[in-house]
Amino acid sequence: MSSELSARALHLLQTVFGYPAFRGQQADIVEHVGSGGDALVLMPTGGGKSLCYQIPALLRDGVGVVVSPLIALMQDQVDALAEVGVRAAFLNSTQTFEESMRIERLVRTGEIDLVYVAPERLLTPRCLELFEASRIALFAIDEAHCVSQWGHDFRPEYIRLSILHERFPDVPRIALTATADQQTRAEIAMRLQLEDARQFVSSFDRPNIRYLVVEKTNGRKQLIDFITSEHAGDCGIVYCLSRKKVEETAEFLCEHGIRALPYHAGMEHPVRAANQARFLREENIVMVATIAFGMGIDKPDVRFVAHLDLPKSIEGYYQETGRAGRDGLPATAWMAYGLQDVVLQRRMIDESEADENFKRVLSTKLDAMLGLCETLHCRRTRLLSYFGETSGPCGNCDTCLLPPVSFDGTVPVQKLLSTIYRVDQRFAAGHVIDVLRGVEGERIKQWHHDSLSVFGIGADRSEQEWRAILRQAIALGLVTVDHEQFSSLKLTEAARPVLKGGQKVQLRQYQKPVKQKKPSSTRSGFAEIELSSAEQALFDKLRWWRVETARAHNVPAYVVFQDATLREIAKARPASLDDLRFVSGVGEKKLASYGDEIIALIADFA
Incomplete structure (x- = not known):
C-alpha cells in the first residue's frame, strides 16, 4: 500500500470503525480498490468484507454505490454506518417518492458517502442516469454468488450487472461473496466482466465454529436437547426445508420455554419483517426459518445454527452455518441427518423441471453434501477441500472429538x-x-x-x-x-x-446418539475473553445499558457495541475517554456518543 494511502486507510479504520489494524487481506484489497483497481473478493462470513468497500469509498472522491439484494436489511446497514459517523442512505421500493428524491439529490451533490441499491433499482434508466450525472467512487457488488446459475441463490437480475462495466468503464468495481467454489468463481468473473480483476481468496476456515452431525431419530427432541444442554438462553437459527415444518418447530420450541419465531416466504410481509426485526434487535431469540432467511444478516452473536433437514449443497450449508459466531467467539453448527433426508433430496432433484444437465449439477452438489455427512475423517478438512483449500484435522468437529469407527x-x-x-x-x-x-x-x-x-x-x-x-x-x-x-x-x-x-x-459404524460436550471456550485460532466474577457482573451491567441505549436509538443492540467489545471493556475497566479509545470496536463517533456514559457506569459500578 502506498504510504499516504496506507496511512489514510489505517486512520479511517481506527478513528471511524474503531479497529486497531486490518485483518488478513483487507489492507491489500483496500489499497487495490482505493487506487482504482477492480477486485473479486472471497472472504468467509464475519471476515470483514464490508470494510473492503466501505473504506475505499471513503478514500476516493464521490459516492460509493453498494449493489445488494437485501432490501429488508438496508435500513439496519445504514443505521450501523450512521452510528460510526458515515453518511449512508439507500434507494429501494420501501421509500416514498419524496424520500427517494431527497436521497437522489444527496447523491448528485456528493453529500453522502455510501448509497445501497437493489439490482432491480440500479438497472432502471432513472437510476443509471442518476449515477452517470454523479461522481461515483466505486461500485460494490455484494453477495456476488447470486450471479451464478449453478449456485444456491441465483438472482436473474444479477446477470445484467455487466452493464456497470459498459456504462462506467473508469469506475472501480469490487464483487464480494462468502461462498463460491472454483466453477462459481469463474462464472462471477465472466458474467460481471471481471476477468481482468485481481482475485483475493481468503481462507474459508471458520475455526470458532464447531461442526456436529447427529443421526436423526427424533429431530425436534434432539434439537431441544441440543439447545438446552449447550446453548440455553443463546441466540440461534434453525433451518427447516418446508414452511409447515418451520411453523410447527417454532411452536414446539415455544412450548418448551424457548423464545422462537418463524420466518418463511409464505408469511404476510409485515409479520415476517416484524419477526426479523425482533431477531436482530432483541437478545436470546431463536429464529426458525427456511433458507429465505439469513443472507446479509450481520448479527454477530448468533451462537448456533441448526439444520433439521439436509441442505442441498455444501455452498448452502457453508453460507447458512457461517451466520453463527460472526464475532469470532465459539459457536456451533449442528445438524440432524437421516435416511429420509437423502431420499427426499434425491426425489426433489428427480421431480424438478430442470434440464438433465442442471439435474446432474444438482446431483453432484448433493453427493458432495452427503460425503460431508458420511465422512470418517475431519469435517472441516472435507468442507475446506470442497473450496479448494487443504488443511489438517481441526480438533473441533465431532469426527475429531469422537472419531467414528x-x-x-x-x-x-x-x-x-x-x-x-x-x-x-x-x-x-x-x-x-x-x-x-x-x-x-x-x-x-x-x-x-x-x-x-x-x-x-x-x-x-x-x-x-x-x-x-x-x-x-x-x-x-x-x-x-x-x-x-x-x-x-x-x-x-x-x-x-x-x-x-x-x-x-x-x-x-452406527453409533447410538450421545450428548456432545459443551464447546470449550478456547482453541487455537480464537479465544473468548475469560471474565472473573466481578468482570462478568460489569459485563452484564454493560449489556443492560446497551439494551436501553439501542432501544432509545432504535437500532439493534450489536450496532451500539458487539459483545466482544463489551467484554474487553469489562476486562480493561477504562477510567477515562483516552483509555476507552484503545478498546477494539470503539471509534471516535462512538467515543463521543457513548464514552461519558460508559466511564460513568464503570465508576458507579466500582
Missing part, C-alpha cells in the same frame, strides 16, 4: 442389495429392512417374503443400523429410490461389482 461393510451391503433384488426392487426402505431382520408382519406374509432365502439374514442388526447402512449405500450411489413407484428401492449399475464380490465397501 469404520468397518468393512461389504457383507452387510451385499445382504442389503440381495434383499432389494429378491423383493423385485418394488418395495420401500421399511419393507426391505423388515425382510432383512426377519420381521413377520402381515405385509411380509401377504407377499410371501417370509419364504425368501434372504428373510432374516440381517437379524443380527437393529433397524437403526440397517437404516444407516442403507443411507450410506444410497449416498455411495449403489441404491436409488424410485419416487414414481412408491419410493421403492432399486439397484444401480454400481451395485453389480459389489454384489459379485469384486468391490469392497467401507462404512461408518
